[in-house]
Amino acid sequence: MARSGREGEERKLVLGKYELGRLLGQGTFAKVYYARDLSAAGTGGTGSSSSVAIKVIDKARLRRTEGMMEQLRREISIMRMVRHPNVVGIREVLASRSRVFVVMEYARGGELFAKVARGRLTEDHARRYFQQLVAAVGFCHRRGVAHRDLKPENLLLDEDGRLKVTDFGLAALPEQLRHDGLLHTQCGTPAYVAPEVLRKRGYDGARADLWSCGVVLYVLLCGFLPFQHDNYVKMYQKIFKADYQVPPWVSGDARRLIARLLVVDPAKRASIAEIMCTPWFRKGFVPPALSPPVTPPKKRLDAGDDDGGALFDTGGGDDDNSSSNSAGTTTSPRSCNAFQLISSMSSGFDLSGLFENEQKAATVFTARAPAATVVEKLESVARALGFEITRGKGWKVRMEAKAEGTNGRLAVTAEVLEVAVDVAVVEFAHDAGDALDFNKFCAVDVRPGLAEIVWAWQGDSPPAPAAAVGTA
Missing domain, CATH: 3.30.200.20 (Phosphorylase Kinase; domain 1)
Known part of the structure; x- marks a missing residue:
């Protein structure tokens, strides 16, 4: 720097x-x-x-x-x-x-909380911010993202007064759901958390967000929290019963909307679509103009370097870089930029350690072959080792041992990320079984069978990257 x-x-x-x-x-x-x-x-x-x-x-x-x-x-x-x-x-x-x-x-206007701290907002101002909040939350939910910490402190304003949702540190994705299809991590800010989150029995993240939206709406219109008490236990008791009072200055339509959101039973709570159909919400609502999907940049093999570091970019724009046809067959692998390629070849260049598991040795290799060829080779080697093969979404291959190992059957997922037409990076992920069996699989078992397509294993001394990259 x-x-x-x-x-x-x-x-x-x-x-x-x-x-x-x-x-x-x-x-x-x-x-x-x-x-x-x-x-x-x-x-x-x-x-x-x-x-x-x-x-x-x-x-x-x-x-x-x-x-x-x-x-x-x-x-x-x-x-x-x-x-x-x-x-x-x-x-x-x-x-x-x-x-x-x-x-x-950069949101020049600061936190919405600062406005509320000065007192309640007019109904028109509260409606405008709430409309933007619901539009953003609905978009996140359609992408499979539950925010899980919606509150005025996490709602910023830009220089034009437009609301901006921020702080996705507690947000959840579908892969975090347990076998029951629910989230189980108890998180969020107590006064804004839905009752089902507090009960620790599992919850739908999107429906929990809608409760938080209801609390935010109440705060904007009333200037204080619906459930507050110096004693957390007593505050939670109020939340469990949806025990709150709406001041007389709140209009009937706004009251009814709050009542449809602060519902203890998440199945009976208003959905995004139902919120947007209410008379109070619809007044003056103009749907935000969405930008077209970001086209991933053309693959380049020169990574910039600032302060001795480099850009970390998984290659995604608005949409995932993999796509499937109607039969579920992958037509395009995920892309990978040069920084990831360099990182995969040599631990000396690896600045992505923050984003990887602590066990890194021999879990990534760079291949000098098209993605489809790499997948076929992985399947062939795994079968020879006695593994059952399952093709996953995108260019992923799940390999599960038929025999029991030290701690159950070993299961490994390999994902292929395309760098160029004939260059790919392969990442192994440990799904099940003993960690020592996984390390042996990556470091010893699969290496001989993959030798003809491997360019470099992570942590090994890399080949001459300048010449090789230049011809990719």
């Missing part, structure tokens, strides 16, 4: 094309700074075009806390999935050896 500045002026930190400014806030693992995009400013960009917020995350501190690395990876993936006018946008992710830098849209 370089410093810049003129004589007599305070020297400022520069991260690549971003000049860092004042501290906006901080938490246990990260600090958020205001920054300017110098490339936008250099072309005459002002205001929102050059202003960004950069979350600076300490890798070492994250590694010391179990589950935090995966949580950050999930948060970044989710932010890429939910590109919407009423969601804080993510621009890019940079990394150095010690830190990760998440570059996000």
